[in-house]
Amino acid sequence: MTGQLEARSATTALARLSINQATANSASLPQLIEVCRAAGVSAVGLWREPVRSMGVQQAAAMVTDAGLRVSSLCRGGFFPALDAAERARRIEDNKRAIEEAAGVGTDVLVLVAGGLPDGSRDLGGGRGMVLAGVAALVDHARAHGVRLAVEALHPMFCADRCVVVTLDQALDLAEQFPADVVGVVVDAYHVWWDPNVGEQIRRAGPRILSYQVCDWTTPLPAGVLVGRGMMGAGAIDLRRMTEQVRATGYDREVEVEIFNEELWALPPSELVGRVTSSYLRHVAPWA
Amino acid sequence: MTGQLEARSATTALARLSINQATANSASLPQLIEVCRAAGVSAVGLWREPVRSMGVQQAAAMVTDAGLRVSSLCRGGFFPALDAAERARRIEDNKRAIEEAAGVGTDVLVLVAGGLPDGSRDLGGGRGMVLAGVAALVDHARAHGVRLAVEALHPMFCADRCVVVTLDQALDLAEQFPADVVGVVVDAYHVWWDPNVGEQIRRAGPRILSYQVCDWTTPLPAGVLVGRGMMGAGAIDLRRMTEQVRATGYDREVEVEIFNEELWALPPSELVGRVTSSYLRHVAPWA
Numbered sequence: 152m153t154g155q156l157e158a159r160s161a162t163t164a165l166a167r168l169s170i171n172q173a174t175a176n177s178a179s180l181p182q183l184i185e186v187c188r189a190a191g192v193s194a195v196g197l198w199r200e201p202v203r204s205m206g207v208q209q210a211a212a213m214v215t216d217a218g219l220r221v222s223s224l225c226r227g228g229f230f231p232a233l234d235a236a237e238r239a240r241r242i243e244d245n246k247r248a249i250e251e252a253a254g255v256g257t258d259v260l261v262l263v264a265g266g267l268p269d270g271s272r273d274l275g276g277g278r279g280m281v282l283a284g285v286a287a288l289v290d291h292a293r294a295h296g297v298r299l300a301v302e303a304l305h306p307m308f309c310a311d312r313c314v315v316v317t318l319d320q321a322l323d324l325a326e327q328f329p330a331d332v333v334g335v336v337v338d339a340y341h342v343w344w345d346p347n348v349g350e351q352i353r354r355a356g357p358r359i360l361s362y363q364v365c366d367w368t369t370p371l372p373a374g375v376l377v378g379r380g381m382m383g384a385g386a387i388d389l390r391r392m393t394e395q396v397r398a399t400g401y402d403r404e405v406e407v408e409i410f411n412e413e414l415w416a417l418p419p420s421e422l423v424g425r426v427t428s429s430y431l432r433h434v435a436p437w438a
Numbered sequence: 439m440t441g442q443l444e445a446r447s448a449t450t451a452l453a454r455l456s457i458n459q460a461t462a463n464s465a466s467l468p469q470l471i472e473v474c475r476a477a478g479v480s481a482v483g484l485w486r487e488p489v490r491s492m493g494v495q496q497a498a499a500m501v502t503d504a505g506l507r508v509s510s511l512c513r514g515g516f517f518p519a520l521d522a523a524e525r526a527r528r529i530e531d532n533k534r535a536i537e538e539a540a541g542v543g544t545d546v547l548v549l550v551a552g553g554l555p556d557g558s559r560d561l562g563g564g565r566g567m568v569l570a571g572v573a574a575l576v577d578h579a580r581a582h583g584v585r586l587a588v589e590a591l592h593p594m595f596c597a598d599r600c601v602v603v604t605l606d607q608a609l610d611l612a613e614q615f616p617a618d619v620v621g622v623v624v625d626a627y628h629v630w631w632d633p634n635v636g637e638q639i640r641r642a643g644p645r646i647l648s649y650q651v652c653d654w655t656t657p658l659p660a661g662v663l664v665g666r667g668m669m670g671a672g673a674i675d676l677r678r679m680t681e682q683v684r685a686t687g688y689d690r691e692v693e694v695e696i697f698n699e700e701l702w703a704l705p706p707s708e709l710v711g712r713v714t715s716s717y718l719r720h721v722a723p724w725a
Contacts, residue, residue: 272675278633307594309631310673311656320633344596346565346607369598373660386597388559 161427162191164435169194169222170426171363171408172201178419180205184217186423194220196361196406197255199248207254214256221257222404223300223361224248229265230284231277231314238280242287249288253295259360259403260292261300261336266311277314282324285333293332300360301325302336305344307375318342318351325358334360337396338408340367340379343387352395362396364389364434365409377410381425383433393437405430405438448714449478451722456481456509457713458650458695459488465706467492471504473710481507483648483693484542486535494541501543508544509691510587510648511535516552517571518564518601525567529574536575540582546647546690547579548587548623553598564601569611572620580619587647588612589623592631594662605629605638612645621647624683625695627654627666630674639682649683651676651721652696664697668712670720680724692717692725 170192175183180201187195195214202210202224214221227248232238245262252260264281271277285299292299303321304313315321321335335358342348344367352359366385371378382389393405407426414422457479462470467488474482482501489497489511501508514535519525532549539547551568558564572586579586590608591600602608608622622645629635631654639646653672658665669676680692694713701709 267673272673274631274675305594306592306631307658307662310654316631317633323633344561344593344603346604346610367597370661371594371658374657375594375662386554386559388561 161431164431165191165427166193167402167404167438168192168427168430168435169196169220169404169406170423171196171223171225171406172198173225174407174409174414174426175419175422176410176415178422180210181213182419184213184219186419187219188217189420190423190427192219192423192427194222194404194406196223196225196408197221197257198225199251202251202255207251211255220404221255222406223259223261224252224255224257226261226263226302227288227299228262228281228284228313231265231268231271231280233268233271238284242284245284245288246291249292249295249297252297258296258298259300260297261302261361263302263304264313264315266309266314274309274314281314282327285324285328289328289332298331298360299333300336301333302338303341305341317345318348318355322351322355322358330358334358336361336363337392338363339387339389339392340365343367343392348392349395352392352399356399359396359399359401361403361406362393362401363406363408364393364430365407377412379409379411381409381411381414382407382429389433390437393434397438405434448718451718452478452714453480454689454691454725455479455714455717455722456483456507456691456693457710458483458512458693459485460512461694461696461701461713462706462709463697463702465709467497468500469706471500471506473706474506475504476707477710477714479506479710479714481509481691481693483510483512483695484508484544485512486538489538489542494538498542507691508542509693510546510548511539511542511544513548513550513589514575514586515549515568515571515600518552518555518558518567520555520558525571529571532571532575533578536579536582536584539584545583545585546587547584548589548648550589550591551600551602553596553601561596561601568601569614572611572615576615576619585618585647586620587623588620589625590628592628604632605635605642609638609642609645617645621645623648623650624679625650626674626676626679627652630654630679635679636682639679639686643686646683646686646688646690648690648693649680649688650693650695651680651717652694664699666696666698668696668698668701669694669716676720677724680721684725692721
């Protein structure tokens with residue numbers, strides 16, 4: 152009886168958990184969907200490349216048939232380039248990403264700004280290209296019922312991956328556009344260090360389109376991309392941040408996105424089991 | 439004749455260059471002083487450990503005899519600890535650092551806050567310990583004619599090295615104390631990514647006690663500590679930042695602090711030669 156109650160309680164607690172596909176980087180999409188379904192996970196966050204190689208419609212059908220939702224599609228963006236024709240090509244590619252998001256059944260396209268163009272030191276210029284890029288997508292996004300979620304990445308990625316590095320900066324950008332089309336991602340890994348993150352989350356309010364969690368562990372590996380840890384393994388006060396996000400009224404999925412080679416080496420079912428138990432312990436009670 | 443003019447011009451341009459001892463990590467202090475003197479470098483930034491192993495007075499005499507100045511002593515700080523007795527021990531150690539700074543002939547002691555205590559996720563608490571630590575040092579610093587320079591480190595060091603991660607945050611802390619005792623370091627490597635760094639440098643104004651330069655290069659190495667590049671090798675717009683610092687009236691040394699294993703492997707004279715030529719090209723014209 153206790154076991155049944157606990158099982159029901161866990162199912163409820165998992166109702167908003169989404170596992171980002173990159174967390175299970177070694178699993179195929181069918182494998183990920185099957186282990187998520189079996190584990191009671193409610194949603195998945197998808198990436199463009201595997202979705203496109205399977206076919207957008209087929210990926211959408213597979214998720215729906217398993218009774219899951221798609222919480223977001225990763226990712227558009229990467230706007231800065233020195234050559235105007237290249238910038239235009241990237242905007243066209245972002246329009247395809249918008250269509251893919253709609254096609255796969257999510258209203259959230261995550262945008263990672265992109266880093267400095269090769270050899271450039273003009274951060275202000277790069278940031279201006281990001282603003283222009285988002286502006287060029289707003290109508291297309293609205294027409295497809297997709298919202299653009301600007302993600303601030305940790306400042307250690309500023310040069311080579313994302314010139315948008317704080318939640319305030321993402322909001323300064325997003326607020327230049329209607330709230331029903333442009334919002335932000337709050338990814339705990341990227342913003343936890345910010346002395347003003349609590350105020351920024353309050354400011355973000357209904358602009359928060361995605362809340363992502365993992366943990367900050369040290370030492371960082373070479374390249375710093377795949378050093379993320381399971382929730383509870385690191386320095387981030389996930390309880391506090393989750394409460395701050397909830398206080399804004401956020402009721403969308405909580406997406407677990409962990410880039411970690413040790414986790415990628417696990418069988419998908421074990422990986423998803425670890426994610427759900429870590430999520431239930433360190434995030435769900437406050438989500 | 440042109441050669442003589444250029445030589446005089448370079449000497450003038452080097453008048454404010456200081457080479458931090460960590461940049462020449464493989465050189466002994468006597469070696470560093472000799473190559474700096476020979477190259478026309480005006481000052482050195484010293485570290486506590488090598489100064490103490492040589493003896494504070496002897497280190498001071500060696501620098502002075504070579505006609506050099508000491509721009510700063512690295513470093514005090516590392517305040518957060520869960521145990522009150524341990525925090526008190528660290529404050530005592532910082533008092534020794536103040537005395538060593540005075541003894542070695544500099545009025546600037548660089549403070550690196552310290553990371554989260556082991557197992558702690560309480561960033562606010564850790565930051566409070568830093569504030570309390572600085573407060574406990576102000577009288578001792580003033581009595582020794584030493585100014586405490588709070589350094590914001592890049593947010594990628596927040597967990598394990600320095601919970602002070604933006605210049606604004608360093609200023610919020612410093613401004614709780616008199617400007618003649620507590621100021622800040624502006625280290626280009628640590629703050630270049632910040633969308634508001636220009637405003638923060640203006641705000642810092644006369645609180646800037648040290649301006650440090652190197653460059654941001656990618657990919658970052660494992661552990662991310664020794665991935666700094668020579669000025670001009672990376673993404674930082676050093677001209678712009680140097681102009682911003684100069685606009686505050688800053689006229690102290692410009693200290694080159696590069697943690698880089700390839701540079702450490704060079705003979706000290708070649709390393710210092712590279713530093714001076716990079717400084718003359720990428721920093722000095724705007725300093």
